[in-house]
Amino acid sequence: MSPETAPLDAEQLAAYFALMEVSTLLQHAVDEHLRADGDLSNVQFQILMRLSGAPEGRLRMTDLADGVVYSRSGLTYQAGLLEQRGLITRSPAPDDERSVIVAVTGAGRDLIARVLPGHIRVVRRLLFDSLQATDVEVLGAVLGRVRDHMRAAPPRSARPRTRRAKP
Amino acid sequence: MSPETAPLDAEQLAAYFALMEVSTLLQHAVDEHLRADGDLSNVQFQILMRLSGAPEGRLRMTDLADGVVYSRSGLTYQAGLLEQRGLITRSPAPDDERSVIVAVTGAGRDLIARVLPGHIRVVRRLLFDSLQATDVEVLGAVLGRVRDHMRAAPPRSARPRTRRAKP
DNA sequence: TATTGTTATACTCTATAACTATA
DNA sequence: TATAGTTATAGAGTATAACAATA
Numbered sequence: 001m002s003p004e005t006a007p008l009d010a011e012q013l014a015a016y017f018a019l020m021e022v023s024t025l026l027q028h029a030v031d032e033h034l035r036a037d038g039d040l041s042n043v044q045f046q047i048l049m050r051l052s053g054a055p056e057g058r059l060r061m062t063d064l065a066d067g068v069v070y071s072r073s074g075l076t077y078q079a080g081l082l083e084q085r086g087l088i089t090r091s092p093a094p095d096d097e098r099s100v101i102v103a104v105t106g107a108g109r110d111l112i113a114r115v116l117p118g119h120i121r122v123v124r125r126l127l128f129d130s131l132q133a134t135d136v137e138v139l140g141a142v143l144g145r146v147r148d149h150m151r152a153a154p155p156r157s158a159r160p161r162t163r164r165a166k167p
Numbered sequence: 168m169s170p171e172t173a174p175l176d177a178e179q180l181a182a183y184f185a186l187m188e189v190s191t192l193l194q195h196a197v198d199e200h201l202r203a204d205g206d207l208s209n210v211q212f213q214i215l216m217r218l219s220g221a222p223e224g225r226l227r228m229t230d231l232a233d234g235v236v237y238s239r240s241g242l243t244y245q246a247g248l249l250e251q252r253g254l255i256t257r258s259p260a261p262d263d264e265r266s267v268i269v270a271v272t273g274a275g276r277d278l279i280a281r282v283l284p285g286h287i288r289v290v291r292r293l294l295f296d297s298l299q300a301t302d303v304e305v306l307g308a309v310l311g312r313v314r315d316h317m318r319a320a321p322p323r324s325a326r327p328r329t330r331r332a333k334p
Numbered sequence: 335t336a337t338t339g340t341t342a343t344a345c346t347c348t349a350t351a352a353c354t355a356t357a
Numbered sequence: 358t359a360t361a362g363t364t365a366t367a368g369a370g371t372a373t374a375a376c377a378a379t380a
Contacts, residue, residue, distance in 0.1 A: 099337095146297050149297035150189065240348080265362070344373090348369085354363080
């Protein structure tokens with residue numbers, strides 16, 4: 001058995017399981033709140049948040065897709081929903097006619113403002129109520145390192161260029 | 168602004184974002200591997216793993232559902248898929264005719280054995296390669312505390328009784 | 335040719351409610 | 358009545374591939 005595939009030791013397993021369980025439960029609770037309080041999916045919330053934080057509240061579709069991980073078509077779908085509700089607008093980019101600029105509207109910002117307090121309440125109750133300041137620091141530092149490492153890693157083992165065609 | 172909804176401080180935000188980002192990327196990578204290597208969804212993998220760890224490889228549907236969070240019907244769906252592939256069996260419980268006992272088959276254990284090394288490789292590469300032993304310990308301890316706190320918390324603010332009907 | 339984005343489509347998953355049966 | 362599980366069904370979300378337009 002190569003060291004790469006040797007079983008994880010007890011500490012590692014505990015950390016792995018705890019991480020997955022905590023994030024799953026937290027995600028679930030957050031999703032539920034966003035849906036109930038603002039009729040938003042998590043992705044939609046993330047899109048609005050990213051736009052809110054961007055200069056002038058605007059980003060290209062591609063930049064959004066890079067951040068939100070999902071496929072282009074998935075982003076188009078979600079953006080379509082947000083646009084229908086008047087929470088964002090889409091318009092062609094002036095400098096590159098292929099690109100589309102997405103912008104938050106006032107209504108979008110209002111919705112975020114309305115939803116954010118409850119969102120924070122959920123996160124605080126589930127994640128931070130059981131942690132001391134030093135725990136939070138350590139958690140952020142360790143997970144920050146992991147994240148940086150993940151992002152630096154090659155973007156997944158080179159996705160298959162094309163799906164093998166069925167002739 | 169009540170202290171409950173006061174914005175999260177910088178340390179908290181960093182920890183929260185890092186947690187969600189790390190878990191999302193890890194989950195994504197794991198899902199991809201499980202699908203490619205064993206044609207398993209994450210839920211299916213979890214079901215098989217739980218059964219593998221249970222005495223005699225058997226559990227009731229309800230016990231499985233409690234662990235895997237999802238709704239009863241969702242579990243029935245996933246169990247149906249696993250049963251079709253011969254990875255589990257379902258049979259009525261002898262002591263309580265209402266219950267169904269789910270059991271891993273040999274094929275199920277074989278599949279787990281085949282998939283696990285790659286699973287470990289993914290987790291190790293993404294999560295543990297950037298961490299020292301002490302980091303792992305701390306991470307497990309802190310997140311373990313959070314998990315225990317989450318589980319102790321009241322089961323979400325009383326679910327809405329019925330969906331408002333559209334007449 | 336490569337990039338940006340949309341559309342069409344098919345599929346997976348999840349949840350709700352209604353239902354059966356057993357306790 | 359309450360519990361265990363299934364089924365029917367409907368909806369949300371995602372991905373793939375084909376497509377159009379621009380660089």
